[in-house]
Amino acid sequence: MKITHSLPIQSQTIDSAHKKSKQSQQTVQHETYTKSTQEPSWNYSVTEVSATYSRNLLLPTDINKPDWSLIPTKGMQVPSQEELIAQIKALATKMANAPYHKDVDQLHAQFNRLHTQYLSPVSPDRKALHEQAMRVIKQYEAEKPTQTRELTLVDYLNEMDEIYTKNTTQLAGGTVSSSINSQGGYDYEVKVGGQTLMSSVNGHWLYGKTPAEEQKSKEFYQIYWSAMDQAKAELNGQ
Incomplete structure (x- = not known):
């Protein structure tokens, strides 16, 4: 497994597909130094900076199953194009009345x-990709048992500044990268051909659009907003 150093994954154009995150398992930190009563730079004394304390390494995040009704994937069962457009227009008409809708x-x-x-008609097979990624993730987490190590204050502050080790392993046709998230567990990013197709945020899966999906998304919004404008015009004409 190739190891590189970088900041945690920043969310790119990722569509939200998750509910409120669960609290991930995280070990309570115990500091063995005390705060200096003096006021040196950054409020820490030389003794504090050189002190060490023990802490358990972070535990893996529980990765939830993707909500496939909100993540486009190849082979998804969908209505015909004509029926989809009709549903989009009908929804836009309802949303035009949204302020009065319960x-x-x-x-x-x-x-x-x-x-x-x-x-979904132009989407990659994210279900198959997810299955491959989960096999890699389970293997990775099995190789990362909880350990205990000594940290100096500098180490601690670096971790609080989100300077973490990022681990990358090969996936068939792509890579899976792991990083420590804000809740103390691991999150993952799945890339194929340099394109982020899926990523987890605090254990919840999101997706990144391909260029073809970006184009389809623009079409969707054009249909939606055109129908919305027409519905509002009809309402204002009443």
């Missing part, structure tokens, strides 16, 4: 599902 959250959920379905 089910706004349901309408937003329907919007996300329709958007996913509209993209």
